[in-house]
Amino acid sequence: MNKKSKAFINLVNSDINLLLEPSNLTGFNSSNGRSLWDGAQFNVNAGGKRVRPMLVSYFSEMLGLDAEKARRIAVTAELIHAASLVHDDVIDEADERRNQMCVHKKWDTKTAILCGDIMFALAFSNLATLRHPVMVSAADVLREMSCSVIDEFEARSTVLELDRWRSIAEGKTGALFAWCGLGPALEVENPQAQDHFQRVGRHLGVAFQLADDLKDVLPNQGKDRFADLKNANPSFLITTAVSVDPSFEDEIRAFWESDRSSTSDLERLGERVVALGFEPAVEALKEEVELGLQPLQHYADKGCTQDLINWAQTHLGAYLNSVAA
Numbered sequence: 350m351n352k353k354s355k356a357f358i359n360l361v362n363s364d365i366n367l368l369l370e371p372s373n374l375t376g377f378n379s380s381n382g383r384s385l386w387d388g389a390q391f392n393v394n395a396g397g398k399r400v401r402p403m404l405v406s407y408f409s410e411m412l413g414l415d416a417e418k419a420r421r422i423a424v425t426a427e428l429i430h431a432a433s434l435v436h437d438d439v440i441d442e443a444d445e446r447r448n449q450m451c452v453h454k455k456w457d458t459k460t461a462i463l464c465g466d467i468m469f470a471l472a473f474s475n476l477a478t479l480r481h482p483v484m485v486s487a488a489d490v491l492r493e494m495s496c497s498v499i500d501e502f503e504a505r506s507t508v509l510e511l512d513r514w515r516s517i518a519e520g521k522t523g524a525l526f527a528w529c530g531l532g533p534a535l536e537v538e539n540p541q542a543q544d545h546f547q548r549v550g551r552h553l554g555v556a557f558q559l560a561d562d563l564k565d566v567l568p569n570q571g572k573d574r575f576a577d578l579k580n581a582n583p584s585f586l587i588t589t590a591v592s593v594d595p596s597f598e599d600e601i602r603a604f605w606e607s608d609r610s611s612t613s614d615l616e617r618l619g620e621r622v623v624a625l626g627f628e629p630a631v632e633a634l635k636e637e638v639e640l641g642l643q644p645l646q647h648y649a650d651k652g653c654t655q656d657l658i659n660w661a662q663t664h665l666g667a668y669l670n671s672v673a674a
Contacts, residue, residue, distance in 0.1 A: 357416070358403065365428065366393075369471070389435075392434065392435050392464070393428070397447070399427065401423070401427055401526065405530075407660070411542070411654060411657075412542055419533060422483070422532040425475050426528065428468045428469070429469065429472050429490070430525060432466070435462075436498075479532075483536055486532065487532070490525055494525065500520070505580065511589075523550060526551065526553050527547040527548075527554065528550070530542070530543075545645075549644050553638065556665060558585075559637065563634070566622060575615050575616070575619035578604075578619050585633065594625055638661060642662075
């Protein structure tokens with residue numbers, strides 16, 4: 350990350366913290382709902398990498414978008430992401446995220462759901478000064494994310510086909526990554542960039558979902574190990590493991606139909622998932638990154654294009670090196 354990008358992220362962080370300080374809002378009553386804002390602030394400042402604002406920064410610079418408008422899009426992307434994580438943790442009944450208690454564990458489920466709602470509301474109102482299609486497209490993204498989350502929930506206790514896994518991954522992660530480029534392109538009214546940047550974002554989003562599936566099976570990653578297997582969540586590694594050894598599906602189903610309280614069974618099955626599905630997931634991740642970077646050749650004359658390529662390759666390359674060690 351170069352100095353310009355770091356400065357951009359610092360400003361985005363300041364903007365988010367200002368939005369999440371309720372005393373800045375007209376008519377705020379400090380005795381009413383303070384825990385909602387505390388939960389939102391806790392979640393947003395819990396150590397995220399700010400991947401989405403970084404993408405907005407690079408895409409906006411390629412298009413020459415005004416920095417203040419770019420920051421608005423970046424803030425909205427991060428708030429949508431943060432709010433979705435709060436809700437996801439409730440659905441998954443997770444205990445920790447990024448080595449910290451989840452909002453619903455630190456407070457309670459009602460607080461978690463409502464502080465996520467507040468972040469969604471602020472995310473959309475933050476776009477009010479931009480062109481109308483930018484806000485409409487953000488709403489479309491949230492719709493796609495929500496549909497994919499319910500699709501994922503309904504697919505629990507099912508070993509998915511890879512096509513359906515990818516559809517869920519694109520909706521949960523790729524859609525918002527794509528919007529990080531679509532938003533700036535809509536604001537400057539550049540249809541070609543709208544197409545190119547969405548392709549970049551969707552492939553990179555799937556790559557990050559693959560990385561998340563890989564993290565799930567590794568220790569010391571800031572989340573419960575083998576949570577996807579325990580919660581019967583769709584996972585690229587589980588799907589691939591079963592495709593390699595179809596008989597393994599019977600063992601997984603038997604575990605899902607049990608009370609899932611056996612730690613030894615979870616660890617045994619989880620290690621089998623790693624043995625069968627880990628390497629194919631790493632190769633799929635590399636392919637998604639390669640496909641995602643291809644449309645950027647149309648912007649090779651922009652210095653920040655190479656910055657984005659280097660950032661993506663370094664970020665995911667370092668991750669791949671760490672999981673291979």
